[in-house]
Amino acid sequence: MLLCDVGNTFLHFYHKGKIWKEKPYALTSKRESLPIYYISVNERYERCLLASHSHCVNIAPYIEVDTSYQGLGIDRKAACKAIDDGVIIDAGSAITIDVMQQGIHIGGYIMPGLGAYKMMFKEISKVLDIEIEPGVDLSRLPQNTKDALSFGAIKSIILMIKNTSRTKKIYFTGGDGKFFARFFENAIYDNTLVFKGMQSALSKHI
Structure with a gap:
């Protein structure tokens, strides 16, 4: 069974325990023979899926x-x-x-x-256009802008x-x-x- 979760950035696929992601405009039809059961939060990317694969079933009505x-x-x-x-x-x-x-x-x-936080900081000021550091010390108050x-x-x-x-x-x-x-x-x-x-x-x- 081939499953697809159409998100706002990528399309995530699942088949026999394997998970992979694809960009919406780079979809291939390598698994055309398998029906794709999918859900979607992005109509534009959903159309990319439907254009690339002939047998797709939206299972949203089944999920209650x-x-x-x-x-x-x-x-x-x-x-x-x-x-x-x-x-x-x-x-x-x-x-x-x-x-x-x-x-x-x-x-x-x-x-x-975290990506949205970075974008918001950038919108506030160019000075705040800094990558978020995942290894920042959360046990003490920061002493520089990146850590802050x-x-x-x-x-x-x-x-x-x-x-x-x-x-x-x-x-x-x-x-x-x-x-x-x-x-x-x-x-x-x-x-x-x-x-x-x-x-x-x-x-x-x-």
Whole structure:
């Protein structure tokens, strides 16, 4: 089964335990014989997928989550579908935080990702157009601008997650998920989380 998660930067594919990503305008039809079951948060990139592969099935209607949240993104729904209890963090271009409790989505929120922080700093001033340093010392106040920006971005994200998760199990996914998972003892990094949710939904319809 070939799965695809159409995101805002790349298209992520999953097949037989292997994950890879492709740029939307560089798609090939090497796996044309396999149907692609996909979800999408980007209509333009979705059209690239449909133009490159003849047999694609949007499985968004199959993915249902018990929630009162209005407008929960399909990628977040898929990740939540994979976990019954815990906090789900998808750390990508944006960072989404969702809480599942006994199979029910009880709420969530969205924060800028590290790349978005960098872009925001750049918009404020050219002086702040500096790469974020992932190895910044978070145990003491910074003494230079690069560390100050890095400290502010990274620690604000960590503290928000700690405040939300408390004693709950945390499940990280996404491009920066592995980086943030190392700051939490009760964390698991799983880059297949969205695909597991997709598989769970498909198992009831195929």
